[in-house]
Amino acid sequence: MKTVRYFFCLLVVTPHFLHSSICARFPSLTLCPCEEDWVKVLWSDETKIELFGINSTRRVWRRRNAAYDSKNTVPTVKYGGGNIMLWGCFSAKGTGQLHRIKGRMDGAMYHQILGENLLPSVRALKMGRGWVFQYDNDPKHTAKATKDWLKKKHIKVMEWPSQSPDLNPIENLWRELKFRVAKHQPQNINDLERICKEEWVKIPRDVCKPCGQIQETSDRCDCQQGFCHQALKHVLQRDQILISFMKMQINV
Numbered sequence: 001m002k003t004v005r006y007f008f009c010l011l012v013v014t015p016h017f018l019h020s021s022i023c024a025r026f027p028s029l030t031l032c033p034c035e036e037d038w039v040k041v042l043w044s045d046e047t048k049i050e051l052f053g054i055n056s057t058r059r060v061w062r063r064r065n066a067a068y069d070s071k072n073t074v075p076t077v078k079y080g081g082g083n084i085m086l087w088g089c090f091s092a093k094g095t096g097q098l099h100r101i102k103g104r105m106d107g108a109m110y111h112q113i114l115g116e117n118l119l120p121s122v123r124a125l126k127m128g129r130g131w132v133f134q135y136d137n138d139p140k141h142t143a144k145a146t147k148d149w150l151k152k153k154h155i156k157v158m159e160w161p162s163q164s165p166d167l168n169p170i171e172n173l174w175r176e177l178k179f180r181v182a183k184h185q186p187q188n189i190n191d192l193e194r195i196c197k198e199e200w201v202k203i204p205r206d207v208c209k210p211c212g213q214i215q216e217t218s219d220r221c222d223c224q225q226g227f228c229h230q231a232l233k234h235v236l237q238r239d240q241i242l243i244s245f246m247k248m249q250i251n252v
Contacts, residue, residue, distance in 0.1 A: 039091065039093065040127070040131050041092075041131070041132050041134055042089055042096065042121065042127060042131055042134065043090055043168060043170045044087070044088065044089040044118075044134060044135050044170065045088070045168055046085055046087050046088075046101065046105070047086055047088070047174040047177075048083050048084070048085050049177070049178055049181060049192065049196060051083060051188070051189060060072050084100055085100070085101040085105070086098055086099065086100055087113050087117070088173070089117070089118070090208050091208065092205075093126065093208070094125055094203075094205045095173070095200055095208060096117070097117040097120060097124075098201075099113055100193050100196075107139070107140050107146060109140075110143070111145050111146045114146065114149065114150075115149065118155075131156070132156050133155050133156065133157050133158065134158040134160065135160070136168065173203060176207055177203065180202070181196055184199075
């Protein structure tokens with residue numbers, strides 16, 4: 001008889017949003033991450049970039065007892081030495097405008113940011129007709145003034161699920177941008193802003209394609225267990241959910 005072992009573990013905390021609920025409501029949806037509907041969506045969000053360091057673990061190949069060699073260390077200062085907040089957008093056709101947020105952003109400031117950057121980005125990316133704008137459910141984003149402005153401009157907005165901060169594919173671009181900026185080692189806030197804007201426009205179009213990101217991840221990942229497999233599985237599930245939302249709102 002085979003012995004089954006159980007372990008007493010903490011419950012895993014997950015957002016109260018299930019991919020299965022979408023499948024149950026819309027069983028006819030084709031969940032293919034290579035749908036052309038990606039091209040119709042303009043994704044947006046904000047991020048914080050610190051002057052010194054990246055908010056993630058970095059690894060390096062080194063010899064034994066060489067941990068403190070200068071080439072194997074990353075200089076840091078308390079509280080990151082200062083930071084800037086950025087708003088950006090992109091589509092499968094490339095990156096849109098990148099705007100530095102000065103001060104504490106509220107609904108009025110967000111409304112102003114969209115007024116100055118949203119439609120110019122759409123025209124630059126040649127989105128054409130039928131495009132959809134995506135933003136999350138942050139209270140600043142859903143202010144009445146912002147909704148009224150979007151309605152006045154006849155901009156279609158993608159309905160976004162609550163408690164799903166990891167669904168937006170722009171998070172991949174933020175990470176790409178932060179690694180690119182860190183290589184320049186900016187010395188002050190003005191340098192940081194300049195380098196961010198320079199590197200943002202240099203991000204290749206292929207990086208902006210979620211389908212391409214999935215394929216590249218699949219090509220690089222040979223293991224069927226561990227972190228790589230779980231990360232790829234998460235990316236595929238995320239993009240299936242997003243395709244579902246796009247098909248609900250674009251094709252209806």
